[in-house]
Each structure stands twice: as structure tokens, then as C-alpha cells.
Amino acid sequence: MAVKFSLLLPLLLFFSVISAQTNEDPTTRTMEEFSGYPSEPHSCISDSLSLSVDKDSLQKQIDELSTFSDTPAPSVTRILYSDKDVIGRRYIKNIMGLSGLSIREDAVGNIFGRWEGSEAELPPVATGSHVDAIPYSGKYDGVVGVLGALEAINALKRSGFKPKRSLEVIMFTSEEPTRFGISCLGSRLMAGSEPLVRALKETVDGQNISFFDAARSAGYSKDQEDLSSVFMKKGSYSAFVELHIEQGPILEDEGVSIGIVTAIAAPASIKVDFEGNGGHAGAVLMPSRNDAGLAAAELALAVEKHVLDSGSVDTVGTVGILELHPGAINSIPSKSHLEIDTRDIDEKRRNTVIERIHQSAIAIAKNRRVKLSDFKIVNQDPPALSDKAVIKAMEFASQQLNLSHKLMISRAYHDSLFMARISPMGMIFIPCYKGYSHKPEEYSSIEDIANGVKVLAMTMAKLSLD
Ligand SMILES: [Zn+2]
Numbered sequence: 001m002a003v004k005f006s007l008l009l010p011l012l013l014f015f016s017v018i019s020a021q022t023n024e025d026p027t028t029r030t031m032e033e034f035s036g037y038p039s040e041p042h043s044c045i046s047d048s049l050s051l052s053v054d055k056d057s058l059q060k061q062i063d064e065l066s067t068f069s070d071t072p073a074p075s076v077t078r079i080l081y082s083d084k085d086v087i088g089r090r091y092i093k094n095i096m097g098l099s100g101l102s103i104r105e106d107a108v109g110n111i112f113g114r115w116e117g118s119e120a121e122l123p124p125v126a127t128g129s130h131v132d133a134i135p136y137s138g139k140y141d142g143v144v145g146v147l148g149a150l151e152a153i154n155a156l157k158r159s160g161f162k163p164k165r166s167l168e169v170i171m172f173t174s175e176e177p178t179r180f181g182i183s184c185l186g187s188r189l190m191a192g193s194e195p196l197v198r199a200l201k202e203t204v205d206g207q208n209i210s211f212f213d214a215a216r217s218a219g220y221s222k223d224q225e226d227l228s229s230v231f232m233k234k235g236s237y238s239a240f241v242e243l244h245i246e247q248g249p250i251l252e253d254e255g256v257s258i259g260i261v262t263a264i265a266a267p268a269s270i271k272v273d274f275e276g277n278g279g280h281a282g283a284v285l286m287p288s289r290n291d292a293g294l295a296a297a298e299l300a301l302a303v304e305k306h307v308l309d310s311g312s313v314d315t316v317g318t319v320g321i322l323e324l325h326p327g328a329i330n331s332i333p334s335k336s337h338l339e340i341d342t343r344d345i346d347e348k349r350r351n352t353v354i355e356r357i358h359q360s361a362i363a364i365a366k367n368r369r370v371k372l373s374d375f376k377i378v379n380q381d382p383p384a385l386s387d388k389a390v391i392k393a394m395e396f397a398s399q400q401l402n403l404s405h406k407l408m409i410s411r412a413y414h415d416s417l418f419m420a421r422i423s424p425m426g427m428i429f430i431p432c433y434k435g436y437s438h439k440p441e442e443y444s445s446i447e448d449i450a451n452g453v454k455v456l457a458m459t460m461a462k463l464s465l466d
Pocket of ligand 1: 142414
């Protein structure tokens with residue numbers, strides 16, 4: 001298994017000369033035939049795997065996909081089951097077809113493109129991400145993990161690699177919660193979420209269009225009973241690896257090419273409502289007040305305190321929404337509404353923070369004589385750890401490609417969080433400009449993307465032979 005890197009370069013050069021001179025279909029030949037070097041089957045991937053990424057065509061595809069948007073360039077807005085989303089889906093399926101993959105779609109529009117391996121009965125190795133985009137976002141989030149994955153397949157095909165386990169590229173439906181308020185809808189369902197199946201029966205968007213009507217308009221889910229057909233059994237895949245932009249500044253700041261994700265932090269969201277009596281800002285004296293706004297302000301500070309008290313930098317909490325009613329300068333707030341997001345890679349620690357926030361909300365309501373009219377934990381997903389063997393394969397690939405890499409955690413969550421419920425999981429991060437994401441300035445250089453594509457390709461190649 002150990003590979004001398006000094007051997008690699010002559011081999012790569014030799015291989016590229018050979019491949020440039022032949023017109024034969026490279027996919028019909030084995031790597032050993034290509035290189036002319038004897039090689040142990042299934043053991044020395046990197047000795048013989050020469051990966052070239054077609055950067056021009058990949059960049060062109062990323063640019064082209066970004067034009068299917070409901071807002072003008074450079075922003076991208078592509079909302080689930082909208083016309084632009086449907087065109088984007090068609091575009092992805094077309095590229096899957098050009099890569100020679102066999103295509104399947106499930107009832108909610110998760111799209112699968114499979115390259116059949118020599119032992120097609122074994123669970124495949126999967127990769128993938130999403131192409132939906134929140135309003136006024138950028139063109140790389142998710143897209144790099146779909147178009148990049150397809151280019152990884154192309155690069156493997158060009159190199160003459162032959163997978164043992166099948167390789168599958170997945171485009172997940174609705175990673176972003178924009179339309180129906182449900183994030184990672186496609187992967188969550190694939191992972192077998194019964195509560196989600198039930199919730200979707202009543203889910204409507206901001207225009208009061210039901211999930212099923214929206215899905216039908218995009219050509220999916222004709223039969224409302226068939227949502228459990230989306231479920232996949234644990235073990236359906238031997239591994240799942242997602243390529244994604246970091247969406248944070250660490251890799252760029254440190255000049256590191258590849259981030260190998262060891263864990264994905266998971267969010268919990270909480271909605272809180274306080275109610276007081278309100279009243280005239282001049283007439284009601286301070287001792288007689290029960291100000292719902294001040295209760296909310298106190299709770300916001302309590303959130304910060306409990307998060308900091310956890311003692312870990314990995315615990316974070318945010319009050320992203322704080323609304324006061326009636327919202328007039330001369331009126332004591334009679335109602336307040338907070339939405340709190342708290343995340344951690346340690347589920348127990350995060351849940352302790354939630355419990356303390358709850359205790360504070362009760363105490364604050366009591367002290368301020370307001371009513372805690374609602375304290376609702378909207379979702380509370382468990383974090384996920386990457387699989388050790390997948391981490392090893394990603395590290396091995398980075399080493400063989402001579403790319404600097406570091407282990408890190410993902411503070412944003414991704415479809416991988418849910419895929420981890422049914423498959424050993426790993427994620428590959430690439431640098432992005434200033435860590436920007438979810439805005440038009442989002443950017444990754446094609447060189448950084450190509451590095452990620454190569455690491456993904458080699459990781460999948462290795463896992464496919466395991
Ligand atoms: Zn994403």
C-alpha cells in the first residue's frame with residue numbers, strides 16, 4: 001500500500017504520453033495495461049492513477065448553471081421546484097448522461113447518476129451535494145459538490161480506472177430551507193425520517209402552495225403515499241463523501257488546500273414567545289410594568305452566557321430574530337418573539353445549553369411577571385462524526401496528490417449530516433474567498449476546485465476497491 005511519491009511523477013508523465021497517443025476508449029483498459037508496470041490489483045491506486053481535471057469545462061458548467069437564477073448575476077437564487085430549479089435539474093441530468101451514468105430520480109427529486117462497478121452487487125460509494133440556492137447567494141455552495149463530483153467521475157474514466165463498487169453521484173433535493181422551512185429535505189428523507197413524511201403532508205410555502213402541489217408542478221411525487229419510497233436502508237452505500245466549499249476562512253487564512261472534515265456540528269432551533277400587558281410609554285410607571293421586550297433582551301444575553309459557560313469554542317448560539325410587538329416607540333412591548341440557533345459537535349453539551357436556556361426563560365418570565373407563552377424546540381438534529389476509514393482515504397488521497405491538508409470540523413451542516421445516518425460519511429472542504437458564502441461574493445478558484453475534485457476522485461477510487 002505504501003507508495004513512493006518519487007515513483008509517481010515518472011509514472012504520471014509516462015501515462016499522460018500514452019493517453020495522448022491513443023484513440024481507444026480508455027475505459028475499456030485497466031491501469032496496468034496503460035502504465036505497462038505490473039501492479040497488485042486493488043492495492044496501488046495512486047501508482048497508476050493519473051487524474052486530470054478539465055478545469056475549463058468545469059468552470060463553464062458552474063457559470064452556466066448560475067444563469068438559471070431568479071435574480072441577476074452575480075447573485076444566484078434557485079428555489080426548490082421553481083422553473084429555474086427544474087431547468088437546473090435538467091442541466092445536471094444532461095451532464096450525468098454525457099458522463100455515461102445511468103440516471104434515476106426518486107419521489108422528491110433526489111437525482112442519482114451511477115457508474116456501474118465490476119461488482120455491481122456490492123453497496124456503491126456515493127458522493128454528491130445540492131444545487132438549490134437561497135435568495136441572492138453565490139454559485140459555488142453545493143454546486144461544487146455536484147458538478148465537481150461529475151468531473152471527478154470523468155477524470156476517473158479518462159484515467160482508465162475501473163471501479164469495483166459502483167460509484168454514484170447524488171444531487172440532493174432542497175438542502176436549503178428557503179421554500180418550506182425544512183433544510184436537507186432530500187437527504188433527511190433518504191435517511192428515513194418518518195416525522196418528515198408526516199410533516200410534509202401539511203407543509204405549505206409562503207404562498208400557501210402545498211409541498212405536494214409544488215413537487216407535482218416540477219414533475220415529482222404524483223402519489224402522496226410514496227414518500228417512504230425515498231427511504232434508503234442503512235448500508236445502502238459503503239461510503240458517502242461530499243465535496244464542499246468551506247464557507248469559513250480557515251483554509252484560505254492558513255494557505256491549506258484541503259480540509260478533511262472529522263465532524264459536522266448540528267443545529268437546534270428554538271422559538272420563544274413572551275407576553276406582557278404593554279401600555280403607554282409615558283403613563284405606566286416602571287414598577288407597574290411587565291415588559292415583554294426586556295424579557296426577550298434578558299434571554300438573548302442568557303443565551304450568550306450559557307453558550308460561553310460550556311467552555312468549548314465549538315458551542316455557539318445566536319439570537320437571529322428578536323421581534324417586539326406592537327413595535328412603536330411610545331408603546332411598552334406587549335409581546336416578544338425570539339428565534340435561537342444553537343450548535344455544537346457534542347450533542348450532550350448542546351442539549352445542556354438548550355436546557356439552561358429553557359430554565360432562564362422560565363425564571364425571566366417569573367421575575368418580570370410576563371407569560372412565557374411558547375418555548376418550542378423546532379428541531380434538534382444530532383451531530384455526526386466522519387467515518388475513520390473514509391477520513392483515512394481522504395488523507396491518503398491528499399498525500400498522494402501532494403496537497404496540504406488539515407483535519408477540521410464543519411460548523412455549517414450539510415446533506416452529509418443525514419447521510420451519516422445510513423452510511424459511513426466524510427467531507428472534503430476547499431478554500432473559499434474570505435470564507436464568504438450565501439452571498440454573491442462567494443468564490444473559489446478553479447485551481448482550488450480542481451484540487452478538491454482530484455481528492456474526491458482518488459478517495460472514491462480507493463473506497464470503491466475496498
Ligand atoms: Zn451547501
